[in-house]
Amino acid sequence: MQQTADRTVAGQSADPVLSIRSLSVTFVGSGKPIPAVRGVDLDVFENEVLGIVGESGSGKSVTALAAAGLLPGSARIEGSIVLAGRNVVTADADDLRRMRGQDIGVVFQDPSTTLNPLLPVGRQIVEGEVAHGRLAPVAGHARAVELLREVDIADPENRARQFPFQFSGGMRQRAVIAMAMAGRPKVIIADEPTTALDVTVQAQVLALLALRQKETGAAVVLITHDLGVVAEVAHRVAVMYGGRIVETGAVRDIFAHPRHPYTAALLRSAPRIDVTGDRLDPIPGQPPTPTDMPAGCAFHPRCAVSAGRERCRTEAPPLRPVGAQIAACHFAEETTVASAGIPASARTPL
Amino acid sequence: MRAVDGVSLRVARGETLGLVGESGCGKTTTGRAIMGLVASTGGSIRFDGQEIRGLSRNDMRGVRRRMQYVFQDPYSSLNPMLSVGDAIAEPLRIHGLYDEMGGDRWIAQLFDMVGLSSSVAHRRPREFSGGQKQRIGIARALSLKPGLLILDEPVASLDVSIQAQIVNLLQDLQRELSLAYLFIAHDLSVVKHISDRVAVMYLGRIVEEAGKSDLYAAPTHPYTQALLSAVPVVDAATQGRGPRIVLQGEIPNPSAPPSGCHFHPRCFRATERCSVEAPAFGLVAGTRTEAACHHPGPGP
């Protein structure tokens, strides 16, 4: 059912390039086990940007890192993650290494820690291809220049020879994008790629990411806490809360008619530059921590729709089609445009 | 290095002045210079009619009672060795006013004002979430009953759903206590929501200042226009917004700002004059907006 719903939304006929089924990730360390992801199903298709939004502790980054096979040894992973026909969960270290660069590329939040400060930028961005034997070392510089040019870095000839500290923050993130895309991977995971950047630079980097995605036809999984970024760049969105997906569908549908009370409340709580409202409408309480997850629906203690209903406290709602999207709420039908989304009264133009 | 250059700001009682800009623009330095936490080399800072720049350490202590600072990072702004009750009481103890201001009852009242139960007073900061810590930071800043709060990115490190709680709290407190706020932030949506007037900084200078509605509806400085258009919005269809202005290049190193108008290398309206002559800050003809631009006017 989920499969069909997802496909309808995405309007794709091909198989997904990344398919996650019943993914659970638990971190086991010295203390209590920490269940960071608690049953996630997700499909990502070619030629689309899927946004994953959520607050801290929602499991959005852990889900993405699991897909890239980048979780530390203390993570216990259950379920399956199939990337271009191969299961990431059961793959060994050699397989994973081969998949990175070829099947999957990663862009992290902080470009200054992603790049090795002691290597010229040009050498770093082709390092993967050289290491995988897809590029002769002598051709490295020429390829690096080409890649830097593709991400709009001026004077790529000289820039390729420079070190990361000679790059500005935005340029470093472009270099990281060039590096992630060097092997033409089928899926690019971008984990808060613009959070560390200024707003004018963020606009440049997002435009670049969207452009490169269109040119290469890759699938991009964009993890962010910024609803505005998702609205502008993504085609589909998955909203995560408490280690689960609570709502997923086309960006347009979800932002116009959120069906899960959390999505609706999140949209209502953020101040907006394009509307003038008197007072913000916050979500009461705190996001749950993985070690202290409420029973039943994880959102029920903060939910206006739940309001002490027995079912929300005891029974975890499954994802099911509601309207044009799918949502995990027992009472999703009650979350209407009037009770959620942007109140009509606040829709005063500038 | 000249981090802030010729900045003029006024905040009236009960008013919120938003100070926005990107990294390195000097907005935090401005806030800290007002508090006397960084030395300023010229100009005048008047508080309640009194010149406070160049005051002796002792006289400055008295001034600091009446203006307080709220930090961006609630994790690092609370002393990990103190219980949160002691943290809130610390400014009172420093000034020897604990009993005079009402002692335990006043502390309990402060907890109540920021929406926390005073039964948590004995706990350490690490037991609280980011939003709760920021509430504690606000209660601490209010303990001496200041007239002005300098809020340095007070919601930037909080989750979206928590940001709204803190913004509402700040607005309620302002109304109840007729506080003046200098609200320093990079998030233009939050600034728009909370401010009465807004000043935009770029590389150490104020480039535009106006009432909130004027600044957001009809920005005159090209940088303000670009900044506003760069903000990603949830639903672009709800407003008749023009095409996005994507600026070229990035913010130059503040220790070696460009000549003339600091913004000219990235500006879409720059002319020869902009690269040699720094524009004066003044009223833009036909508007209620003040700006520092040789070519002010509506969008590109």
Added chain:
Amino acid sequence: MIGSLEAATHIAARVAARPAALAALVFLGALTLLATFAGALGLDPLEQDIVRMLEGPSRDYPFGTDELGRDILARVIFGARTSLATAAGAVLLAAAIGVPIGLVAGFFGGWRDAVLMRVVDLLLALPGIMMALALIAVLGRSQAAALVAVGITGVPTFARVARAQVLSLRRRDFVTAVEAFGATSSYSMFRTILPNSWSPILTQMVVLSSVAILLEAALSFLGVGIPPPTPSWGEMLRTGKEYLHDAPTFAVLPGLALTLTILAFDTLGRALSTVLEGRDTVVPARGNQP
């Protein structure tokens, strides 16, 4: 208060989880107990048994007697009292002088920093033993003089640790916050920065204890430390080496006690630094960049 107790228990548990550190802790605990209650054991380090000088191990004297017929075991146990007390005093003295120097130098910077740290560098440049000898020459030979001499050599270490702490903590908002409330400099230094610096200072105290014990023993060995007849390990080694032929067991016990004590403090210091400064936390491998 409850919080600090909890933290202390937590740290003790993590230190004790390391076998070597646990052994060191047990050894030092036992030594301290022995030294404290040495009198109650009926041992007398000063009683001379003139007819039984330089005897090997026997039922009466399990480690034999020294050149004046005194019980070596009793002298080693009472020697622990001398060693531990001198070391503790010296380390506390070093911290009491060094920490404020470092705090002031780091907090104010400028000329105060330059002057204070040059003095500290000067202290550091002189070999500890040389300086201690010079101090004793001035102060005369006594337990107090040994304590001061050993303590002064530890001052630079504490000054540097405290200064480094100030420099890193000053960037933290909670220190700026206290300043913004209108706190005095001494409030910032002693009420805010110092309590947050206890962990590296404590670690240094433990590490320096081993150095202090060694230095005190060295001074006694050279004959300028604690004056006889107070039992001291260094003094016993010095006398014992004269009788290596006639009574080879004489120097063994004090030497062993000295070595083990130094080793124990050092092991404990390392364990503390790993636990407190989080050097044993496992950094999760993020894998290679693609």
